[in-house]
Amino acid sequence: MPPGDGATPKIDFRRAAKTFAVRGQHVAALAPIDLAVRTEEFVALVGPSGCGKSTALNLIAGLLRPSEGQVLYDGAPVDGLNRRVGYMTQKDTLLPWRTAAANIGVALELACRATSRREVAERVAQMIDLVGLRGFEHHYPGELSGGMRKRVALARTLIYEPECLLMDEPFGALDAQLKLLMQDQLQQLTRQRRMTVVFVTHDLGEAIALADRVLVFSARPGRIRAVRDVALPRPRDVFKMRFTDAFGRLHEALWNELKDEVAKGVDV
């Protein structure tokens, strides 16, 4: 079980809601939600498109301010950009004029975590191996497939080992086998480095395989419809665990919550 019980939650939504003004109309993206993420916990958010999952991540990162309520990080309200989180957005924000290796190393070049050139090169090489991009170090993003770009973005986020990772559908563009491999790597890495993770995905199986807790969001405006603890032991075998009974029962229970919302979320 993850530690941190009783202590201040790492991330704490207190009746936090977000409303956007679109052409003069108010659109509620996120209904007031309460959600406490413990330190070192791995929480997965699943739900239909446009249910406010990304909005929740943006609130934690401080890219957005809540319209109501509060979002606390380490017990203090998030005020301005929250630099303690590493955020892998849905859109890849690679620099097109830098090679894959140079993109991965960019965080270590910044003055706030000045690192010697030799160490940058070493750690970039490690990350390249980790995300399986050996041989593509010197390719520009324009020469890489969508899945490869995602892996570069993942490596760029992981390389500086932020204490908290926000991930918005990081593996959506990958093929099935690679997805499993990356899930396995992510599980090992985040447990080893004791990161707190908030992971947004469409893939229920992925959510169960990785998370300590899965939250099902309802269609817009997003609210938390169901919460399930995933009491499967770690380390988990992401390749085989799908065929276990415990996994099957959880999947079934969560899918029952999710399927109505998916139907509602589809714009006809």
Added chain:
Amino acid sequence: MTEAAISSHDGAPRAADSGRAVLVGQIAVGVGLLGAWELAGRAFGHDWTSLPSLIAVRLAAWALGDLAGHVLVTVTEVAVGLALGGSAGVVAGLALGRLPVIATVLRPIIVALYSVPLITMAPLLILWFGLDLEPKIVLVTVVVFFLVFFNTFAGVGTIDRDLIASFQLLGCTRREEFLKIVAPASLAWIMAGVKIALPYALAAATTGELLASRRGLGALLAHAAQQFDMTGVYAALVVLMAIGILVSEAAAWIERRMLRWRHAAG
């Protein structure tokens, strides 16, 4: 038979063949047009149109004479104006792109200045700076400045807000944001601005020389025109055309080298 021959090739050699065929066609059209000009001139008189053969002879004579000196004058005006106007345009474009409030305040002035057809400033500049290189350099500088400035400014504006936000989350300072994102992202736009500015720079330099000058290709052209020396006019135009082609090819080459990442995908 020809069909069989064509289909026996695979893609690459056929592409090379068709590339060569196009080149042969292009040369044939060029030679044909020059030949038609020569024949028509000989048949119907060439007082107003000169002849390719006469132009070629004149170019050879100039080459032995002072052509290099005139070319040097024009090219100097273009090069110095490009360097001054280009760098000022880049600096101003980047600065105002990063300071949107000041940009908004200055906007009417910039638009008003740019709305003057810049070439019409030539008489004013000649009165201020005389008949030598200076007024043409100033004119080229002004023309290049505006084109590079507008492109750079637009380039800074197109930088993805999410990209900036994600780097701010990584912890980059405003200076790092500029060095690692804004400047390299604007480079493609700056290069585009310079490429657009090149023919205008050449036009500005020669227009300045046409109006009042003793040296330069524009002066050579004006001198020939004043004496109804049609062959001289065409010869000067041929030299200007050659310089224009060289300059724009050089710019395209530099752009390809500097923006290798853009062409890497294609």
